[in-house]
Amino acid sequence: MAKKLQQMTQEELKAFYQEALKEYEECKAKGLKLDMSRGKPGRAQVSISDDMFDIDIRQHMISDGIDIGNYGGFDGLPCCKRYFADLLGVQEDEVFAGGNASLNLMYDTISKAYTHGLLRSPEPWCKLDKVKWLCPAPGYDRHFKVSQSFGMELITVPMTEEGPDMDMVEELVKDPAVKGIWCVPKFSNPDGIVYSEEVVNRIAALKPAAPDFVIMWDNAYCVHEFQGEFVPFSDIITLCREAGRPDMVFEFASTSKVTYPGAGIACFAASKENVAYMKKLMSIQTIGFDKMNQLRHVLYLKDKEHTIAHMKKHAEFMKPKFDLVEEWLSREIAPLGIGHWHKPLGGYFVSFFALPGCAKRTNELAKEAGVVMTGAGATYPYGIDPEDSNLRIAPSYPPLEELREAMAVFCACVKLAAAEHMLNN
Amino acid sequence: MAKKLQQMTQEELKAFYQEALKEYEECKAKGLKLDMSRGKPGRAQVSISDDMFDIDIRQHMISDGIDIGNYGGFDGLPCCKRYFADLLGVQEDEVFAGGNASLNLMYDTISKAYTHGLLRSPEPWCKLDKVKWLCPAPGYDRHFKVSQSFGMELITVPMTEEGPDMDMVEELVKDPAVKGIWCVPKFSNPDGIVYSEEVVNRIAALKPAAPDFVIMWDNAYCVHEFQGEFVPFSDIITLCREAGRPDMVFEFASTSKVTYPGAGIACFAASKENVAYMKKLMSIQTIGFDKMNQLRHVLYLKDKEHTIAHMKKHAEFMKPKFDLVEEWLSREIAPLGIGHWHKPLGGYFVSFFALPGCAKRTNELAKEAGVVMTGAGATYPYGIDPEDSNLRIAPSYPPLEELREAMAVFCACVKLAAAEHMLNN
Numbered sequence: 001m002a003k004k005l006q007q008m009t010q011e012e013l014k015a016f017y018q019e020a021l022k023e024y025e026e027c028k029a030k031g032l033k034l035d036m037s038r039g040k041p042g043r044a045q046v047s048i049s050d051d052m053f054d055i056d057i058r059q060h061m062i063s064d065g066i067d068i069g070n071y072g073g074f075d076g077l078p079c080c081k082r083y084f085a086d087l088l089g090v091q092e093d094e095v096f097a098g099g100n101a102s103l104n105l106m107y108d109t110i111s112k113a114y115t116h117g118l119l120r121s122p123e124p125w126c127k128l129d130k131v132k133w134l135c136p137a138p139g140y141d142r143h144f145k146v147s148q149s150f151g152m153e154l155i156t157v158p159m160t161e162e163g164p165d166m167d168m169v170e171e172l173v174k175d176p177a178v179k180g181i182w183c184v185p186k187f188s189n190p191d192g193i194v195y196s197e198e199v200v201n202r203i204a205a206l207k208p209a210a211p212d213f214v215i216m217w218d219n220a221y222c223v224h225e226f227q228g229e230f231v232p233f234s235d236i237i238t239l240c241r242e243a244g245r246p247d248m249v250f251e252f253a254s255t256s257k258v259t260y261p262g263a264g265i266a267c268f269a270a271s272k273e274n275v276a277y278m279k280k281l282m283s284i285q286t287i288g289f290d291k292m293n294q295l296r297h298v299l300y301l302k303d304k305e306h307t308i309a310h311m312k313k314h315a316e317f318m319k320p321k322f323d324l325v326e327e328w329l330s331r332e333i334a335p336l337g338i339g340h341w342h343k344p345l346g347g348y349f350v351s352f353f354a355l356p357g358c359a360k361r362t363n364e365l366a367k368e369a370g371v372v373m374t375g376a377g378a379t380y381p382y383g384i385d386p387e388d389s390n391l392r393i394a395p396s397y398p399p400l401e402e403l404r405e406a407m408a409v410f411c412a413c414v415k416l417a418a419a420e421h422m423l424n425n
Numbered sequence: 426m427a428k429k430l431q432q433m434t435q436e437e438l439k440a441f442y443q444e445a446l447k448e449y450e451e452c453k454a455k456g457l458k459l460d461m462s463r464g465k466p467g468r469a470q471v472s473i474s475d476d477m478f479d480i481d482i483r484q485h486m487i488s489d490g491i492d493i494g495n496y497g498g499f500d501g502l503p504c505c506k507r508y509f510a511d512l513l514g515v516q517e518d519e520v521f522a523g524g525n526a527s528l529n530l531m532y533d534t535i536s537k538a539y540t541h542g543l544l545r546s547p548e549p550w551c552k553l554d555k556v557k558w559l560c561p562a563p564g565y566d567r568h569f570k571v572s573q574s575f576g577m578e579l580i581t582v583p584m585t586e587e588g589p590d591m592d593m594v595e596e597l598v599k600d601p602a603v604k605g606i607w608c609v610p611k612f613s614n615p616d617g618i619v620y621s622e623e624v625v626n627r628i629a630a631l632k633p634a635a636p637d638f639v640i641m642w643d644n645a646y647c648v649h650e651f652q653g654e655f656v657p658f659s660d661i662i663t664l665c666r667e668a669g670r671p672d673m674v675f676e677f678a679s680t681s682k683v684t685y686p687g688a689g690i691a692c693f694a695a696s697k698e699n700v701a702y703m704k705k706l707m708s709i710q711t712i713g714f715d716k717m718n719q720l721r722h723v724l725y726l727k728d729k730e731h732t733i734a735h736m737k738k739h740a741e742f743m744k745p746k747f748d749l750v751e752e753w754l755s756r757e758i759a760p761l762g763i764g765h766w767h768k769p770l771g772g773y774f775v776s777f778f779a780l781p782g783c784a785k786r787t788n789e790l791a792k793e794a795g796v797v798m799t800g801a802g803a804t805y806p807y808g809i810d811p812e813d814s815n816l817r818i819a820p821s822y823p824p825l826e827e828l829r830e831a832m833a834v835f836c837a838c839v840k841l842a843a844a845e846h847m848l849n850n
Contacts, residue, residue, distance in 0.1 A: 038496065046494045050483045058475045061468075069471045069685040071463065099524055100715045107710040114540050115551065115575060126540065126551035142712075149709045150540060260494040263717040284574045285532040287567075290525045290715065292688040
């Protein structure tokens with residue numbers, strides 16, 4: 001049984017450092033070139049959807065009376081809206097089915113808040129001196145960057161095992177300058193935490209001072225269990241409506257991690273009034289999205305039940321990878337007391353907390369040894385982790401054998417960085 | 426030979442009116458339901474690209490080393506950039522290849538000018554009291570609506586047979602509040618006018634007071650001749666560079682009217698510096714566009730030469746329709762002196778000028794007789810045609826036999842509206 005670094009004598013620490021250094025140098029000598037930086041599936045996993053192209057789309061050119069190869073139906077094919085409605089547990093007329101990227105829909109929602117205002121906005125946000133935004137962290141770097149790009153003041157809200165710290169959120173939304181919050185409610189990016197029912201209910205029951213406060217509910221991993229059966233999840237659209245603030249939320253989803261990252265279909269769901277308002281604005285922006293791809297997807301994925309069955313095939317690739325991460329961290333790191341993490345049952349990441357002050361160094365060491373990871377700090381607003389502790393492990397892309405090598409490097413780096421830190425502090 | 430209405434006696438006019446009314450009522454009695462409102466191809470024409478789906482995209486999942494089924498390559502597949510570069514006569518690194526809609530790219534360019542500013546903007550446009558915009562008219566209603574949606578002051582610039590009135594444009598750009606101009610340089614929407622070399626050169630040589638003045642060069646019909654051979658056209662990107670203002674122009678194109686409206690691929694072309702600047706902003710907005718559709722299109726359309734050959738198939742559908750419009754207008758309207766138009770050799774529209782004060786009434790009569798056309802005034806800023814004269818005829822959608830009926834209705838309406846007008850004024 002390994003001794004925790006905190007319990008070691010200075011001499012033991014020095015010996016541990018030497019051993020960690022040796023382990024690290026051995027890793028480095030292998031001259032690896034591995035990527036654990038982004039949450040994307042590997043080539044073999046991507047190809048499980050290739051039978052989608054057995055569908056000859058030419059045999060299906062008319063859908064609900066709409067010519068899918070021509071202009072029209074700019075808010076999405078009815079069948080596509082029905083598909084997403086089924087997937088998310090909302091109503092068909094609460095769905096806007098778009099293009100290949102939910103991030104694009106999120107960005108456009110924020111962008112329109114700035115240029116035109118949201119449904120309940122007294123004025124466009126660009127007219128305001130300050131817009132503040134709540135960022136549960138660790139969180140998704142691309143969310144934070146959208147907010148940052150528009151010059152918002154980002155406020156970090158700590159994540160708990162149940163979701164964002166709701167005491168803090170409830171306090172913060174009393175400030176009318178606080179205009180919204182990013183949420184990845186199921187298998188949060190990167191922690192893999194599923195918001196508890198209580199947290200979801202408290203979010204839906206928020207009474208923000210800003211009339212146009214908006215919950216950006218990125219349900220990116222709504223059917224993305226890789227361990228165990230599909231776990232049903234509350235529908236935020238209905239909850240907000242029942243709580244009397246139906247227009248306070250936009251939910252987003254896509255098939256980027258169901259079929260093809262970057263070539264799937266995406267949607268947002270919101271109150272009928274929100275959908276109508278956004279449609280008015282979006283009808284200026286586009287004549288419509290790719291209905292051929294929408295229909296191809298619906299014919300292939302059919303419905304929620306069939307989609308969940310399809311996700312089992314993804315799980316076959318994902319579970320062994322996450323098991324491997326768990327195995328290495330449990331064996332190499334946990335006993336030393338130099339890191340902790342939440343064990344996810346779905347999603348794409350493991351959120352690893354190194355000893356405070358060690359994340360950047362760990363990342364740097366890994367990079368030098370040929371393992372690229374998401375930049376340390378990226379999971380926090382402005383890319384600054386105040387504790388310099390969090391590291392996002394994205395094990396999905398490398399094949400299993402490469403992932404094993406990458407985890408060996410990673411664990412060696414965590415150990416070396418921890419030893420350095422404890423010797424120097 | 427018919428007599429011109431202007432030359433008729435009051436009695437002759439009354440007789441003409443009665444005849445026109447009878448002709449119109451006969452049309453109306455047919456109970457037609459025809460659509461000449463939008464520039465979109467009919468079902469049979471759309472289907473000429475269906476052999477694109479003979480390509481099994483699964484056999485081509487790696488392109489220039491990029492996995493087209495995964496994230497990455499957010500500015501477009503290299504082969505797709507090369508394709509558009511060939512099509513437009515620009516360089517590969519002057520191209521950003523996007524999603525299915527060039528309108529979306531145009532909107533986003535304007536939107537980013539408001540929220541972030543363009544490359545040469547001293548500040549985002551949302552910080553300005555007033556933004557003025559030049560709108561050559563008749564023009565494309567969706568262009569004008571984008572500008573209007575952002576609260577710009579739209580300034581009408583009359584179209585001549587050679588393009589926008591350049592004396593006026595050169596004068597107007599001396600105002601630093603004038604930030605840009607919409608142009609459809611080849612087969613302009615709706616006139617079908619090809620800007621003359623002199624006009625294009627004068628546009629490229631503009632020296633606007635606003636450092637971030639932008640030419641929105643919508644080359645929607647760059648290979649869309651339906652009569653005669655492909656006519657080469659000057660490359661505005663090069664011309665602006667040579668004139669010393671390389672960052673003054675964004676060019677847009679798509680395959681919406683080459684393959685599938687709404688399911689094609691689109692791009693913008695601009696100076697390398699502009700592309701770099703926009704990429705920085707757009708990397709926040711999206712992880713990437715649909716590379717599978719990009720590659721499918723490139724494999725199918727191959728290059729400019731092959732695309733021009735493909736456009737010949739479109740011309741087979743388009744030419745008879747435009748011939749028919751020409752035939753009806755020449756026979757029924759021209760001799761009466763109650764309308765004129767430019768005869769287009771490409772594009773999607775015939776821009777018909779009724780007697781001043783007659784467009785709305787003509788449109789209304791057509792609607793009552795079951796023929797839907799683009800709303801009168803739509804071709805002018807704010808939807809207001811000061812002369813109430815212009816009507817956009819979009820003959821591409823209805824089959825030839827329906828188009829014949831629609832033109833019979835249209836000509837009857839033009840005659841009746843003209844007769845009413847002359848009797849009442």
